[in-house]
Amino acid sequence: MIEVGERWAVIADCHGNADALAATLTEIDRLGATRILNLGDHASGPLAAAETLDLIMASSDMTSVRGNHDRYLLGDPATLAPSDAVAYAELTPDHLRWLADLPATLRVDDLFLCHATPARDDVYWLQDVTATGQVVQRARAEVDGFAADHMGEGIQIYLCGHTHVPGIVQLSDGALVVNPGSVGLPGYDDDAPVPHVVESGDPAARFALIERAQNGWQVELRRVTYDASRMVGLALKHQRPGWARVLETGWYTT
Numbered sequence: 502m503i504e505v506g507e508r509w510a511v512i513a514d515c516h517g518n519a520d521a522l523a524a525t526l527t528e529i530d531r532l533g534a535t536r537i538l539n540l541g542d543h544a545s546g547p548l549a550a551a552e553t554l555d556l557i558m559a560s561s562d563m564t565s566v567r568g569n570h571d572r573y574l575l576g577d578p579a580t581l582a583p584s585d586a587v588a589y590a591e592l593t594p595d596h597l598r599w600l601a602d603l604p605a606t607l608r609v610d611d612l613f614l615c616h617a618t619p620a621r622d623d624v625y626w627l628q629d630v631t632a633t634g635q636v637v638q639r640a641r642a643e644v645d646g647f648a649a650d651h652m653g654e655g656i657q658i659y660l661c662g663h664t665h666v667p668g669i670v671q672l673s674d675g676a677l678v679v680n681p682g683s684v685g686l687p688g689y690d691d692d693a694p695v696p697h698v699v700e701s702g703d704p705a706a707r708f709a710l711i712e713r714a715q716n717g718w719q720v721e722l723r724r725v726t727y728d729a730s731r732m733v734g735l736a737l738k739h740q741r742p743g744w745a746r747v748l749e750t751g752w753y754t755t
């Protein structure tokens with residue numbers, strides 16, 4: 502039973518940014534949140550993978566699910582993309598075991614946790630990519646469709662990350678889909694399904710605060726400013742100028 506007034510925090514997509522995570526955890530603590538739900542992509546990136554996972558694994562208040570990049574780190578190291586490879590090189594067997602034990606999705610009371618959608622860890626829920634690489638809002642029927650298998654199960658909020666874009670959408674049955682945005686990486690480029698760029702335009706770390714009210718949850722999307730200079734330096738050290746740019750400005754495009 503969750504008491505009225507109880508506050509939880511939702512984080513996602515830390516991507517090895519230990520300084521953004523530390524600032525976010527401090528803010529979550531300041532706001533009096535008693536539990537943290539973490540939607541995955543914990544370590545991947547040319548930043549501070551081991552330090553980030555150490556912070557996450559030491560948090561007794563945190564419940565995590567696995568992201569697509571967490572899954573990649575558990576596969577064949579020879580197939581890793583450059584940023585995943587930097588993270589993999591830093592991780593210990595303990596880190597990898599912890600990642601391997603994560604569930605893909607989780608039900609917590611009337612919340613459903615997933616990295617991207619209930620069925621996939623690598624599909625955008627609230628966004629779509631056009632044939633020319635524009636990232637647009639996904640059509641209503643498709644947004645609803647991703648929750649079809651779970652309608653009628655009493656879920657109030659579906660929590661998802663993956664796109665790194667904060668947002669809240671209401672489904673046809675009244676449940677919400679909430680993406681808290683990314684703690685550690687406000688934008689990126691990707692080749693699939695066609696080359697495209699995602700960028701929040703805000704260099705701050707993002708998370709969501711949810712508070713139990715009489716009639717369900719209140720949801721607030723929040724931002725935390727932090728000093729990104731150490732992470733920018735690590736991105737440059739690993740020859741990832743796009744990461745450095747987006748960490749500094751929130752924009753991937755120049």
Ligand SMILES: [Fe+2]
Nearest residue numbers: 514542568663
């Ligand atoms: Fe991610």
